[in-house]
Amino acid sequence: MVNKKEEEDGQDSPAAGNAGDGRHAGDASGETRGSDGIAQFMIHDPERFARNLAQVVEQAGKVAAAYLRPRENGMGEHSLDYFNQMVRTFGEVGQYWTSDPQRALEAQTRLWGRCLDLWGASSRRMLGEDQDEIAQPNDGDVRFDDPEWTSNPFFSFVKQLYLIASQWANEMVVEADTLDEHTRHKALFYVNQIFNALSPSNYVMTNPALLRETLENDGQNLIRGMEMLAEDILAGGGNLRIRQTDTAFFTLGENLAVTAGKVIAQNDICQVIQYEASTPKVFKTPLLIFPPWINKFYILDLSAQKSYIKWCVDQGHSVFVVSWVNPDESLRDKSFEDYMLEGVVSSIEIVREISGQQKVNAVGYCVGGTLLAAAQAYLVAKEKDWVNSTTFFAAQVDFTEAGDLTVFIDEEQMVELEKVIHVQGYLDGLSMSNVFNMLRPNDLIWPYFVNNYMRGLDPFPFDLLYWNQDSTRMTAACHSQYLRKCYLENALAEGLMELDGVKLDLSRITTPTYCLAMKDDHIAPARSVFKGAKLFGGKVDFVLGGSGHVAGVVNPPERRKYQFWRGGPLDGELVDWLETARSTAGSWWPDWHQWIMAQGDAKVAARAIGSEQYPPLEDAPGSYARKSY
Secondary structure (H helix, E strand, O other): OOOHHHHOOOOOOOOOEOOOOOOOHHHHOOOOOOOOHHHHHOOOOHHHHHHHHHHHHHHHHHHHHHHHHHHHOOOOOOOOOHHHHHHHHHHHHHHHHHOOHHHHHHHHHHHHHHHHHHHHHHHHHHOOOOOOOOOOOOOOOHHHOOOHHHHOHHHHHHHHHHHHHHHHHHHHHHOOOOOOHHHHHHHHHHHHHHHHHHOHHHOHHHOHHHHHHHHHOOOHHHHHHHHHHHHHHHHOOOOOOOOOOOHHHOOEOOOEOOOOEEEEEEOOOEEEEEEOOOOOEEEOOOEEEEOOOOOOHHHHOOOHHHOHHHHHHHOOOOEEEEEEOOOOHHHOOOOHHHHHHHHHHHHHHHHHHHHOOOOEEEEEEOHHHHHHHHHHHHHHHOOOOOEEEEEEEOOOOOOOOOHHHHHHOOHHHHHHHHHHHHHHOEEOHHHHHHHHHHHOHHHHOHHHHHHHHHOOOOEOOOHHHHHHHOOOOEEHHHHHHHHHHHHHOOHHHHOOOEEOOEEOOHHHOOOOEEEEEEOOOOOOOHHHHHHHHOOOOOOEEEEEEOOOOOOOOOOOHHHOOOEEEEOOOOOOOHHHHHHHOEEEEOOOHHHHHHHHHOOOOOEEEOOOOOOOOOOOOEEOOOHHHHOOO
């Protein structure tokens, strides 16, 4: 659920390795090292290179065994099949071009014409003429930063051929007039997945930096790379689980999720954590946070320096957080309605009892915010005035502009998905993690493929990426209901969602609302959050933060990173709002704190943990957060 911008954390790139020789991942596409010209691509020790190559072949056999053995034992019978979806989608694109012979000829001529132009320019360059490149990578495409991609005729040709082919494939999709928008969106997504995978920057023989490094090390990097590839396929049970960080470095409760607190209640759906006060007095109205159940709550409690939870505690808030269960098949029938009743509504009741207050300040992050909005509409319909203020972090309630995730969601794919998850009882965490990684493959897949398996380097320890890989399952009933009601039917926004016999109407929610969207969010696009913010019936303060879905939210003030925008009424589209919005450098956290104090700043003596009815059960972060499969 993170992208490259979200990895920029003031420390070395998490894709960088540490092989004891000072090499970093940037070398695979950055400055040229070693001798100039052809000498840098010579084998230094042919005998050692041959021995290492034999070991690479041996390790490749272990990779194949790790992949094939689970399939021989029946794996894959109940797994999602993206390949068939891709074939069917491309079939519709192909139908448009092949149905008209003249159109098909024009498409082929366009591709071959560009290839002939490239061949001619490359031939003239080989003869010593100065030639401009036919195709150039987009600005910001770091894959081709190594000077050899431009100065070396062979690598320049390979790069340009790749860029010509990928541009042509995108044009074939964009210009297929008979496609509906959803099919076009899927086709463009799949084209980009394929060409990101085929990029010459990913492979030793077609990447000058990788080839240079491999020859300098006599192929030793490939031995370790194949070992890591086999290990990661085994870790994924026959599917590749790309390691993005050194997972051995982190332990919950020791160097992650260390803010002092206790689990004070739990049920099948969640645990409720109360954190120890760090100030003599605390705000009278308690703060209750509902994180997403996709991944785990401690994204808001990473290291002490980056913990939103600790920061809130230190500002004087009585902080309670819901930690969702990582479910097994026994919870298959727990639905979105159950998550609302046993997660949100039940937790609010618990916090009201412990604090002695009638209302809470509620915070919902991502899908936790979607659920909070549904629960709040439910409470309003039940005439239960339990919420003093509402804060949404990167949370959607209107899904008409929900971004690239909609590629995976239509009736046909939902039927296939439901077949799989109803057999298992859940959607496994690796499947969901892979979907999020596919949204940003050049940030979350291929840099690690190159670094780990081509260069043979272990990734650095990085807390955000450890959390990103600590994925959770989703119950079959909840996941199906959430995708259908929100993404397919947009029922919450349309006023058609019914939970526990109550039809939900967001316009009846009149509590003050702080609605935070993130400018570069690829999961809850800012324009989608903006559109949803208009549905509430009370005063909404819409704030646009810099960066993405995670790093923009987890942005401590001390780091002085990014910026946020504030504006006036939610009129028109997001671009209209931005024209008059005011930009402020740094974190939005202090702005939110000032806003929430305006909803009530009375204080009381710091509260003890728990109550007679809800005594402490265990230390935070609790057993639910520690549960992995």
